[in-house]
Amino acid sequence: MSDRREFRDLATPDAAREAIDSLDLAPEPETVPLTDARGRVLAERIDAAIDVPGFDRASMDGYAVRARDTFGADEVDPAELDLVGAVHAGSTPDVTVEPGTCAEISTGAVMPDGADAVVMVERTDEMRSGDSNEAGGGDGDRPDRIAVRTAVAPGDHVMSAGADIAAGARALGPGTRLTPREIGLLSALGIDEVPVEGKPRVGIVSTGDELVRPGDDLDPSRGEIYDVNSTTIAAGVEEAGGEPIFYPHAGDDYDEMERLLRRAADECDLVLSSGSTSASAVDVIYRVIEARGDLLLHGVAVKPGKPMLIGRLDRSESDADDGGSDDESRSGESAYVGLPGYPVSALTIFRTFVAPAIREAARQPEPATATIEGRMGVAERYGEGRLRLMPVGLLDLNPDSGSPPLVYPVDKGSGATTSLVEADGVVTVAPDTEVLDAGETVSVQLFSPDVRPPSLLGVGEDDPALNRLLDRLDAPRYLPIGSREGLRRLRDGVPDVAVVAGTTDREVDSVELGGWSREWGIVVPEGNPADVDGLASLVDCDLRFVNRSTDSGLRRSLDDALDDLATRRSVSRSELTDRIDGYAHTVRAFESPVRRVIAGDADAGLGLRETAERLGCAFVALGDQPVTIHAAPDRTDRDAVRALASVLENFGADGSGEDDPIDTLAGYSRNDETGS
């Protein structure tokens, strides 16, 4: 521990921004095919090199005429012109319109020589030889004269060459972001590749011996975890307009880290290291940057994110000589930022400090929807005297009203990856703010421009039927915090609904929307080797048990059953629980005890018949417990709550077989069928 680096003299967030601004991470412009150019930014002005259209063009179907020949013509006294030919789009006119003549012409065709206007076909009649007054008949002969029933002026229904855009005119300016519309104009100019600002190449180096790439095998007994930051930050880099490049994991070895960082520096405009929570890995990086680059800043006074590094990394000098670099204008340094190790911290620091720099280097504008106003749903105290980037969740109570969404803090500890999806953005809390009041308006920086607040916020018990019910709703968010904590939060006014299993002491004003019943009991290995036959076996046999926490409705039902047993035996409940090995060993979710049993870490676990049967265990039933959905009284009129009630009404009620969630889950029944 003697190498531990202390973060004294933390830099201010403004100093961190300045340090990042001082880095050069702008790539060279590049040329891309027009079909790949959507969302890119023009690197230079595009002037039209051709006239569009490139010729005087008929803009109506009709007849090309000399306008002077039609002067004075009207419905009563049409002008009669000899029809001398036809011009179609995509062909060269082979006629000349002399005085007194006309030529049939299609929209988009080249105006023939001599003609200076088009008469719409609707204002003409076809005539045949010897037929001076009547529309053409059906004998199949081509008409040879045309009666024009209107006068036209020169230029009528003709788009002259260059009238849309003329050669030499400024078509699009530098810095223009290319949407389908600009791509359309470039197509009209015949341009099939365009000079655009380059995408900054961002190398992502994840550090820490404990990290395993998603998809590879994980050995939890060695403390391995999947690498979250690399893919998360890579997606953030893409979103900001950069091109992420993954590098292999680096361990804590100095030489390996140096080799890796220099390779990344050679190939990238910016190198991000991220992933390790290990002080020794951070320390190795620190030493490499100091030796092989320039450390501008170490540690920022912001929560989360203190352990942030900003600097530059030297590129290999030999690289330009041996032709290994494909970009000779590259400077001798790459920008470097070290992100915190915890995923929510890393993403927060990335989007606050790094994404703006990537966008600026790519010349991409700040997304329009990146910041929204919201209203605090609960009060939040804070008093650390350090700028805080507080992760928050959103709930859009009135999606169509334009009123601000409800904002609530999400604080599960920054090590939790689930905070990533339970938070929608960040509220910046100034160092001198001690409390944010409920109802106060706050500005939320969304994690991504495409974040959409959930339609419904539910909290409470975890349950497999509930999981299926949620699938039928549009964009719900559900926090499985247990029945007891769920009711507490419902009372505090943030969620729409709480899901409660079994009985509860808590009195919370709510509206019951409905529910179902589930069979609970003791899960034991296949074949029930210890011959468990009820609650008494847990107390009286030497079994390793796995319990659920007191927030869970399952635990409450177990404790109620233990109370009954204690009463029957005339002892206190704690006398019984003291004899259950593992009564205090609690795990988090409805499947967790079963998995401990399967893994051989326990002989029995608290669980559901559904889970036991699905995972191939034996099950000793102890009872049925109701699962009930409670809505906050002031939320029952919300569309999302009505939608939930409507799904609930039909849920498990059709008995129609394989799609029916109640009928297909072992031990489940509709509420009205249950005992208790």
Place this chain on the structure above:
Amino acid sequence: MSDRREFRDLATPDAAREAIDSLDLAPEPETVPLTDARGRVLAERIDAAIDVPGFDRASMDGYAVRARDTFGADEVDPAELDLVGAVHAGSTPDVTVEPGTCAEISTGAVMPDGADAVVMVERTDEMRSGDSNEAGGGDGDRPDRIAVRTAVAPGDHVMSAGADIAAGARALGPGTRLTPREIGLLSALGIDEVPVEGKPRVGIVSTGDELVRPGDDLDPSRGEIYDVNSTTIAAGVEEAGGEPIFYPHAGDDYDEMERLLRRAADECDLVLSSGSTSASAVDVIYRVIEARGDLLLHGVAVKPGKPMLIGRLDRSESDADDGGSDDESRSGESAYVGLPGYPVSALTIFRTFVAPAIREAARQPEPATATIEGRMGVAERYGEGRLRLMPVGLLDLNPDSGSPPLVYPVDKGSGATTSLVEADGVVTVAPDTEVLDAGETVSVQLFSPDVRPPSLLGVGEDDPALNRLLDRLDAPRYLPIGSREGLRRLRDGVPDVAVVAGTTDREVDSVELGGWSREWGIVVPEGNPADVDGLASLVDCDLRFVNRSTDSGLRRSLDDALDDLATRRSVSRSELTDRIDGYAHTVRAFESPVRRVIAGDADAGLGLRETAERLGCAFVALGDQPVTIHAAPDRTDRDAVRALASVLENFGADGSGEDDPIDTLAGYSRNDETGS
């Protein structure tokens, strides 16, 4: 013209929406690597298959202890524990923490057997043998005892296995759009590929013999134009979440069109035809759909877009048998929509009717920014009794105030591709609306969610120095409509500035921001073969001339010079102009007359010295004319107008050589140097 198909019995827009809703264009779900999953939509619920973390994990650097051993410890009376080993992140613990002992532990490491809590390193001191009271010194020996200066409870600074997310818990629901945050959670679960909704495959068939693909050679004499719709619509398809597939151009031949449409139907979920303005090409498509599919609707009562087709196309029956299809669940039909030929019409109809269907098939949500409120800058009359999708431009007068942008109609005729970039979106005007008043609030559907209104709207003369000046501004829009029309629009209150060349009769209240001077005259072929030596040559020699329109400041200066010449000769101006062959032949932009001269279509043209010299022509000077930028008096305080004034102040004033736009353009000078 006898095959012309009339659009009688136009369907209502609602009927068109219903017809499109009745089409099935949803693709099969697919599995993609997590690194490519950003922006995709989950096709099914993802439950956690593992506990995260997968082990009881230290969440601080410090010492793993049995909590009971620390009970009662404080700063005054620390608990002393034997140090029995160390556990680092990424390795399997090789120690057991027995009562009275502890093990050094790093953040993220596996809790060793026996330990149930972690003491932060900050609350401990290292001790060495025989040293019962003092922090460890520098002799390099490992400490063998640790003094713990605080009591901890079981579970303190430990994240238990599954505490973040437990195996079996619902991680993400179907329909979830994957942003960096969801990608982070999926990474934590070790998932490296995900089931997502497919992208609808959208075949794009462009029709019309006159269309040439951008990048290929164009023959304007044959009436060829570049194909705008294919790339524009393809970009729109991508933006809506579909995958565009280009097919070769089809001409007007029935068999070729049938072959092409059936191939596209076999390979795609939706076929869009687009591109032709030719009635005969539309007619061929109509016949193919009727013969080889099902035409649901032909013609919609909407402006633009009457000639819209909606239907289905049969797939080849043999395809599934010969193994040519890689998707056996494909139904026997593909959806089909025929778009109008003009680019703005095609894009408008696409985004109004087709993009929502593609988004729904891809399960992509409607973009949050796709519709904004604006305020009409001018009144607009309309009275055709047909739903109108009116293309409009936007100007964000107060970008940071949140007040609605100014909205103005863009109506250059739907054949103009420049409308694509001059319009930002569409206002839907109900059939019974006769007038939209200035100041009225309207809802603008943006062409793309990433449309951003320009910061500055300028109108007026076209000028090469102005083009360079605009490059120095952030997101300006400039409409080169000529000096005269520019002043008229400035008076009407929409643009910020008008650029005026030469003198003008129009009295418009404005603030002059500055400008420059440019030399104008007669452009003739290299070497001046006709020995043009002034204005008199145009009148007295037999030269084919090319003029600019009366809106142009260049034309105004020419006419003033002709007036002078007429006065000197004691004739009227029209007596002179009647003798100039081509005086009435006007072209659009400052380069256009010069290009006619170069092409041999004219012997002399009205133009600038700058253009003549740059394009290698000879030049006969007739004078200098000022180019002045006029700001609307109520806009001079806008940031964008100030930025323009500031750029203008330094423009051409530094005389610093190659980057200086005034010094490098032939015939240009700063205003204070010019004569006239």
